[in-house]
Amino acid sequence: MKINFLFRTILGMLALIALTNCTNSAPEQQSSSSQASAPAGAGQSAVQDNDSQKDVVKVAISSPDHTTLVTAVKAAELVDVLSNAGPFTVFAPTNAAFEKLPPGTVTDLLKPDKKAVLQDILQYHVAVAVYKTEMLQDGQVIPMANDGKVTIGVKDGKYTVNGANIVASVPASNGIVHVIDAVLLPK
C-alpha cells in the first residue's frame, strides 16, 4: 500500500509538472490571419462580390416579383447550387404564378418534410446549359436538372415552356433567367 501510495503521488506530481510545463508555453497568440473570406462552412453564395455580373440567384433575389421563388430556393437548399459556375437556364415563376397554385400548396411545400418534393419541383425549372430565346424552337424538348423534360413552344414570336409564358429573359453571369407566369409541375 505504501508503495502504491508513493507511486500514485509520483504519478500525480508528474502529471502536475507536465501540465504546468504545457500551460507555460500555451497562451501564445492565435494565428495571425486577419480576415475571413466568408463565414465558415458557407458555400459559393456567400462569396462577397458586388463587382461581378449577378448570378441567377442574385438576379432572382433582386426581383420583387420573385420573393416566393427565392424563399423556396432557400428552403430547398439550392442557393449554393445555383451560385455555382453553371451554366444554367432557370425558368423563374413569379409570385403571381405561385399564387395560381391551389391554396396552401406553397405553405405545404415549404415544410421540412416536403423538402424532397420541393427540390424536385425547383430542379424541374433548371436546365444545365444556356438556352437563349433565339436558340429555342417550337416543339423543342429540354432536359431538366430533376431528370424531367419540358417542351418549348414558339408561336408568333412568343415563347412558352410547358404552356407557361416566358414574359422576360434576364442574362446572368452563370446563365439566363426566363421569367414565367406559371409554376411548372413535373409530370
Next chain:
Amino acid sequence: MKIRHIFLLTVAVLMLPALLFTPGCKPKNISSAVEGDAAQKVYVAPGKYDEFYNIVSGGFNGQVAVYGIPSGRLLRIVPVFSQFAENGWGYSEETKPMLNTSHGFVPWDDSHHIALSTTNGEHDGRWAFVNGNNTPRIARINLKTFRTEEIIEIPNSSGNHSSPFLTENSEYAVAGTRFSYPMDDGDSDPDVAINTYKQNFKGTVSFIGINPESGEMKVSFQVLLPGVNFDLSRGGRGPSRDWFFFSCYNTEQANTLLEVNASQKDKDFIMALNWKKCEEYVKAGKGKKSKVRYAHNVYSDKTHTGTSTIETETIVLDPKELKDIVYFMPCPKSPHGCDVDPSGEYICGSGKLAAVIPVFSFQKIQKAIADKNFEGTFDDIPVLKYDAVLHGEVKKPGLGPLHTEFDGKGFAYTSFFVSSEIVKWNIEKLEVVDRVPTYYSIGHLSIPGGPTRKPHGKYVIAYNKITKDRYLPTGPELTQSAQLYDISGDKMKLLLDFPTTGEPHYAEAIPASLVAPKSVRFFKIEENEHPYAAKGEKEAKVFREGNKVHVNMTSIRSHFNPDNIEGVKMGDEVYFHVTNLEQDWDVPHGFAVKGANNAEILIMPGETCTLKWVPDRVGVFPIYCTDFCSALHQEMQGYVRVSPRGSSTPLTYSMGNKAAPTGAVK
C-alpha cells in the same frame, strides 16, 4: 505485488523525460527545434486569409511568385521575363512584344530582386518591380492585377544585378552593371581585347524614372563609372533620401578567375551617389547624349496588348567632370548586401569574405565629404577614409554575411551563407543578440517592410540555396526551401518550412490590407479597346486579309462563337482573337487548337487574347477550352476545317444550327 509496484514505479520514472518533452512542452533553449505552438502560429484556417503577401523573385525561372505569410501557401506565379505556356504569356500575339529587347525576342531571364513601391519610404501597395539580371531589364508588376505591365531594357549595361531598388518616393528604380564591359553605344568601339579590362571596361548605374501616376518607366540618366562589378544597392531614406548606395566588388578589375583574382584586396567599395545632384546636372544640361538602342515594352489593360518601342538615346553623366556626385567608401572583402536601416542613418555592408559587418554612418559620410577626408582616388573618384565614415563593426558575427533586413525596433538581421544562419544584432551597440540556424545556406532574407522606413516586423523569412533533406526527395533536382521565423520576441523562433518555386533571391512582404482591397476581379468588357475584340456574340466574325484569317471569337459559358470554321487553306495564318465575354470573378476561359506550335492561352473575363496558328496539314482540327469553366466545359469545343491550297471551299463560320455566314474578304 511489491515487484509489480517497483516495476510500475520504474516505468513512471522512465516516463519522466518523456512527459517533460512531449510535443507542446519542449524546453525553449533548443533553438533549432520547432516550438510547440509553431503550428498554431502558421495555421491559417480554411477560408481565412494570410496576413501578408510575400512577393518573391523566381531566379532562374525568370518569374515572380506570390505566397501567403504565415502559411507559406503559394498563391500565384506571375510570369515576367520568361514565356509561360500555362497561360500563354510571351506566346500570345499581345504578350510577345513584352519580351522584345535590342537583341530581339529574349523569352527568359534571371529575376533576382523585388522592390515594392513606396511613398515617403513606406509601402503603398501599388507596384512590384523586379530586375532581369541577364539581358538588363526592369519589369513593373501592377499589384491590382498581379500582371506584368511594363518591361524596360537598360542600355549601356551588361548584367543588371544591383536592381531594381527604389528611392524613397519611388522617383527612381536603379540598375547597375554587374559585368563591366567596353561601352557599345554609338560613340564606342567595343571590339577590344578582354585583358584590357582596366583600360577599356566601364560600368554604369542607371536611374529609371517612374511616373508617379501611371508608374511608367523611362531611362532618366546614367552615371559612367570605372570597370568593377556593381552588386547590390539601396536608396537612402529620411536624412539620406537624396543618396543611393551601391556595393562594388572586383575593384581588382580582374577579367579571369574572379574566384581568386577578385578576392585579393582587403577592401572593395560601397559607392555613395547623390542622385538629387545628378538630377540637377541633368537639368542643367551637363549630361552627354549617348546613342543606344533599348526596348521599352508597355502592356495596356484597355487594348489588352503590349507594344514594344526601340528607344535610341540616353543621358550619361561623367563623375570625372562632375566631381561631387559619387564617392567610394572602403568596405571589407567583396561586399554583397548594402542595406540602409529604417532611420536612413546607417548603411550596412556585408563582405562575403569578411569577418566583420561594417556599419557606415550617413552623418559621418557627409562630414568626411565636407572635410575632403579622402584616402585617395579610384579612377579619379574620391575614396573616403574608412575610419572617418564608419559607425562601427559587428565583430565575428558569423561566416559569409550576405544581406541585412530591419525590424524597426533597432535590430538588424543578417543572413550568413557559409555558417547557414540568421544573426540578430543591435544597430547602435553593434552587439549580436541572437542567432538561429537556417536549412541550409541562406541567401536573402525578408522581414515584412524590412527595407522601408516603417518595418511591419513580426516575421523573418529565410530563402535558402541548399535544400538537401528538408523535403521528400524528388530526384537530383529539389525545390528551394524557405523558412519562416517569429521575431516578435527577443529570440527568433523557427515556425515553418515551405517549398518555393524557381530559385528565390530577394523578396518583400507587405500587409494584405494594402493590396487585397484593390484587387481587380475582371476587366470591363465595355472598356475593351482591343482592335479584334468581339464585345458580344453578334460581333463574332471571320474574315480574310490575304493569307491571314482573323477569327474574332467570343467565349462564354459554355461555347465559342463561332465554333465551326471552314475555308482555311494551307499556307494561311490563322489568328484566333478570343474575347472572354464573362463579367464574373474567376471565370477565365482557355483556348487551344490541335498541333499549335506555341501554347494555349488563358483569357481573363473581359479580355481579348490572340493565338496564332499555322496549319501544317489538311484536315479538321478541334479547338477547345482549356480552363475548366463550368459544368459543360467539356462541351466547350469546336472545329476548324483546313483545305488544300487553292481549294474552292468558301470561308464560312457558324455556331448552333443556323446557316453559316460567309466570311468577308478584304
